[in-house]
Amino acid sequence: MRFLELLWFSAYAELKAESARSYLGFLWWLLEPAMFMAVFWVVFGLVLGNRDPDFIPFLLVGLTFWQWLKSCITHGSHAIWLNIPLMRQVRLPVLLFPLTAVLSDTVKFAFIFAVLLVILWSLGHPPGWAYLALPLVFAVELLLGCAGALIAAAVVPFVPDIRFVIENAMMALMFLSGVVFSLASLPEPYAAWMAFNPVVGIIESARDILMRGQWPDWLLLAKAGIGSLVVLAFAVVLIMRLAPRYPKLAV
Amino acid sequence: MAAPLLRLDHVGVAYQGVRRIGSSGYWAVEDVSLELHEGETLGLIGRNGAGKSTLLRVIAGILRPDRGRIVQARPLRIQMLALGLGFVAHLSGRDNAIMSGMLLGMARREIEQRLPAIREYAELGDFFEQPLNCYSSGMVLRLGFSVAMQAEPDVLLIDEVLGVGDAEFMEKSGGDLRRRMRSGMTCVLVSHQDGTIAELCSSAAWLESGRLVAQGPVAKVMADYHAAAPRG
Numbered sequence: 438m439r440f441l442e443l444l445w446f447s448a449y450a451e452l453k454a455e456s457a458r459s460y461l462g463f464l465w466w467l468l469e470p471a472m473f474m475a476v477f478w479v480v481f482g483l484v485l486g487n488r489d490p491d492f493i494p495f496l497l498v499g500l501t502f503w504q505w506l507k508s509c510i511t512h513g514s515h516a517i518w519l520n521i522p523l524m525r526q527v528r529l530p531v532l533l534f535p536l537t538a539v540l541s542d543t544v545k546f547a548f549i550f551a552v553l554l555v556i557l558w559s560l561g562h563p564p565g566w567a568y569l570a571l572p573l574v575f576a577v578e579l580l581l582g583c584a585g586a587l588i589a590a591a592v593v594p595f596v597p598d599i600r601f602v603i604e605n606a607m608m609a610l611m612f613l614s615g616v617v618f619s620l621a622s623l624p625e626p627y628a629a630w631m632a633f634n635p636v637v638g639i640i641e642s643a644r645d646i647l648m649r650g651q652w653p654d655w656l657l658l659a660k661a662g663i664g665s666l667v668v669l670a671f672a673v674v675l676i677m678r679l680a681p682r683y684p685k686l687a688v
Numbered sequence: 689m690a691a692p693l694l695r696l697d698h699v700g701v702a703y704q705g706v707r708r709i710g711s712s713g714y715w716a717v718e719d720v721s722l723e724l725h726e727g728e729t730l731g732l733i734g735r736n737g738a739g740k741s742t743l744l745r746v747i748a749g750i751l752r753p754d755r756g757r758i759v760q761a762r763p764l765r766i767q768m769l770a771l772g773l774g775f776v777a778h779l780s781g782r783d784n785a786i787m788s789g790m791l792l793g794m795a796r797r798e799i800e801q802r803l804p805a806i807r808e809y810a811e812l813g814d815f816f817e818q819p820l821n822c823y824s825s826g827m828v829l830r831l832g833f834s835v836a837m838q839a840e841p842d843v844l845l846i847d848e849v850l851g852v853g854d855a856e857f858m859e860k861s862g863g864d865l866r867r868r869m870r871s872g873m874t875c876v877l878v879s880h881q882d883g884t885i886a887e888l889c890s891s892a893a894w895l896e897s898g899r900l901v902a903q904g905p906v907a908k909v910m911a912d913y914h915a916a917a918p919r920g
Contacts, residue, residue, distance in 0.1 A: 450787050450876045451781055457778040457819065526770040527791055528749045680753040685703050686743065 440530060448540040449531065455541075467552060474500050481617060488581045494560055496649045499616040500666060501553045503641050505546040505584050506636065507607050512538040513586025514603050517683060518594045524684045531680040532673075535553075535590035539583050558649055565650040574642045577658065581665035583633055587672035591679050594686050633663035635668075691761055692723035693874060694843065698754035700898070701742050716742040719756070719897035724843070729875040731889035731906060733913055738895040740878045744768060744845045747876060765793065767841040769849060776796050779823040781812055784820055785835050792839040804809065810834040811857070826853050833861050844876045850884065882910060888903075917918030 474497060482492055489495075516534035523529070557562070582687040593599055611617070614636035623631065631637050640663030642653030701717040719754050724730055732740045735763040745751040748766050774791045775784050785806050789799030791888075807816045810830040820828060829852040850879070851862025869888050879885050884907060885892060892909040894901045901916075902909050 438904065439790075439793075441797060442796050446787060446790055446796065447774075450776060454776045454778040523774055523791070525745065525750060526768055527793075529791065554807060583803060684702075684750050 447537045448515050451541045466548050470504055470549050498647050499640050502640050503616045508542040509539045509582035509587035512588050514589035514593045517590045539586050562648050567646040567652050568660040570653055577662045577665055578639045580669050584669035584672045587676050591676040635664040693726045694724040695721055695759040696722050697757050699753040701751055702754045715898055720900045721904050722893050726874055729889045731885035731892040732878045736897035739898040748845055764842040766843040768845045769836055771836050773831050777817050780819055781816040781831055785792050790837045806831045806834045829853050846877045
């Protein structure tokens with residue numbers, strides 16, 4: 438209970454401090470992803486000339502859900518590392534730090550998602566009954582985001598060098614998850630391998646619901662959910678195992 | 689004598705060496721057994737690198753001993769006196785006080801009830817609502833001390849800091865802390881100042897290279913400590 442209170446307040450403090458650091462404050466939560474999406478739209482839509490009218494919603498949904506996951510993991514990767522000085526002064530549950538990162542990124546995602554909805558509606562993709570399945574998609578992605586953040590946070594303090602790898606690994610994962618272009622036309626054996634990537638299930642489910650107005654592929658979503666749970670369980674065991682070692686690390 | 693509140697039983701703590709592949713660890717605390725009784729103020733003395741701060745962290749539960757064990761008479765809240773815990777420059781004094789208090793283990797309600805007292809004690813006035821980055825360093829210290837004094841652990845661990853700020857606030861903060869230590873609070877104090885140890889502590893423990901050399905009455909332990917020539 439007290440842990441949740443502390444988690445909530447530290448996420449609030451983090452968001453507030455972050456928005457106080459720039460002139461436009463929390464507007465950047467929207468502007469930054471908007472700029473990021475615009476780059477992809479220009480490159481893949483305009484320059485490479487994708488004529489499919491559904492390309493823009495396809496891209497926006499993919500990027501919105503991808504960015505949430507990605508920010509949880511990259512932001513989470515620093516979480517324990519940066520807080521080692523704090524952990525040397527007071528006894529705190531180590532999960533606090535990565536979960537704070539996930540929570541504050543989730544709040545930002547909520548804003549971006551609201552904007553995404555408005556854009557989709559104005560592009561002619563109205564809401565439907567399938568929206569009822571959205572919480573499930575959020576839940577699966579949140580599980581996966583927590584899992585990724587915990588693993589990254591657990592490892593970085595021991596091997597800070599890995600931060601450089603994480604950035605690029607995330608980029609690779611983005612292209613392998615059908616965020617920017619569809620993986621439907623992928624030849625075997627690659628298509629079979631994709632079934633193991635939970636991000637594909639999450640993003641495809643979001644597209645089914647938001648663009649195609651249909652229920653998600655339950656089997657695909659269930660696989661993503663189970664996959665995320667397995668990774669999360671591994672992550673929690675890993676971080677609890679390593680927890681006593683963090684206060685001893687030199688920063 | 690009553691059973692000790694806290695007992696260290698052959699405790700040792702090893703650190704890893706520098707961040708290189710294949711580097712080996714070293715024992716900052718090798719083998720320490722000591723007892724802490726309720727209401728006692730124990731002074732830890734020893735030269736730099738003797739393992740005093742590491743030992744405090746073990747007592748606080750921040751570091752888990754790599755060997756030996758710690759026995760508590762009952763579940764205890766043990767804390768280091770930490771000033772400005774989790775302070776963020778871009779947040780107001782109020783938000784920082786809440787954050788810091790919660791990190792010290794207080795419930796949000798509890799700390800919010802004490803905000804007026806904190807503000808008063810830190811002598812911040814209207815600055816309390818301003819972000820920390822427009823504070824002078826003395827003001828930050830005052831706020832940090834005021835919040836830290838709100839936490840009331842069963843055992844307080846102090847590493848040298850006995851007061852902060854300018855001369856006047858130093859007297860006020862140091863005075864309050866000393867009063868609290870004398871009024872039956874259980875405390876472990878690390879200090880290099882003989883006067884402080886003699887004034888506040890009911891017993892002393894002398895650490896040398898991660899081992900306990902002596903524990904007992906302050907005067908005796910201090911005399912032995914000074915009689916021994918510094919090694920190396």
